[in-house]
Amino acid sequence: MNEKVLQHIQFCIELDKMKSVYRQTILVDGSREETDAEHSWHFAMMAMTLFEYNVIPGVDLNRVLRMALVHDLVEIYAGDTFAFDEEGNKDKYEREQAAAERLFSMLPQAQGTEYRALWEEFDAEETPDAKYAAAIDVYQPFLNNSVTKGHTWVKHGVFLPQVLKRLEPVRIATPALYEYAMTVLDDAVAKRYIKTK
């Protein structure tokens, strides 16, 4: 049997673990937390569907879709770190670098390097593709919060400036979606799903 085929098969089976990494965000129907695999799919679908709102020049949607697919892979070993968890975010970098080393070395070298580079580009939020990707990655859980009575905001007692800071990539890449987000925030503050003091 072709050795490389077996190596690829093993990697594809390992990918299944993305269905067992649960996030803070709950489904719109409220039944449970969403998984990393589900979030990555939703993110990719939204990146495709909402692309017309992007104002950053030079974004290649095809690369953004690939970025969406791989952007959370290291969480297979590093776990999901909640955006508003300051303690957990302190050692996030080290944990994810170790996870990347372990996961991407399962692939033939050129391909492992390619996936890792896509993830690191996403994480740095510096290129046009990564800036648009960052906006949609944030917007997906934001939308779910907006229709689940601010689930994660309430659960973690989040303050308005924290949410605004988190929405910065949306303001930069997709102003029309940011404008809608502001109406959601007004409502969430009025209903006390988000704290102001």
Next chain:
Amino acid sequence: MNEKVLQHIQFCIELDKMKSVYRQTILVDGSREETDAEHSWHFAMMAMTLFEYNVIPGVDLNRVLRMALVHDLVEIYAGDTFAFDEEGNKDKYEREQAAAERLFSMLPQAQGTEYRALWEEFDAEETPDAKYAAAIDVYQPFLNNSVTKGHTWVKHGVFLPQVLKRLEPVRIATPALYEYAMTVLDDAVAKRYIKTK
């Protein structure tokens, strides 16, 4: 507020229902059935990772990835029809056409038409992109079965010719992956996960 933004937001929220459509395939860790959203992500990741095994000329991987993302969307309303369920497959076409009508009309017309065309192209399995996509769509649950003691094969008492028929797109598009599948089948038959008579 921009009317089109609201329309897009509604569609993106509707997409969340793909996380509540459960399939027959179970996760590699055996904990539960996978969802359509998870399957679509896994399919897209595998299409990207295994592309070098494709032998069909003229396949555009970027289009295949978009196909993978949208290929099961109609199941939001039509539900998942198990591949080996002959009864359920009888009215599958009508159910899915009605679902497509309902779902894609939520989008601005050009975009709705684009998504529907991608789905119909996938479903027809005639273009190079759709042929490669069909192979990977089948290979993902096949791999999960191969490491979960033939879960769905055993559960539904599936016969070898049914599995071989289902693997036809794999034989055509990705012979090296088909060769590996044959070793899996030998083992599954020896262990009586798949019936031969």
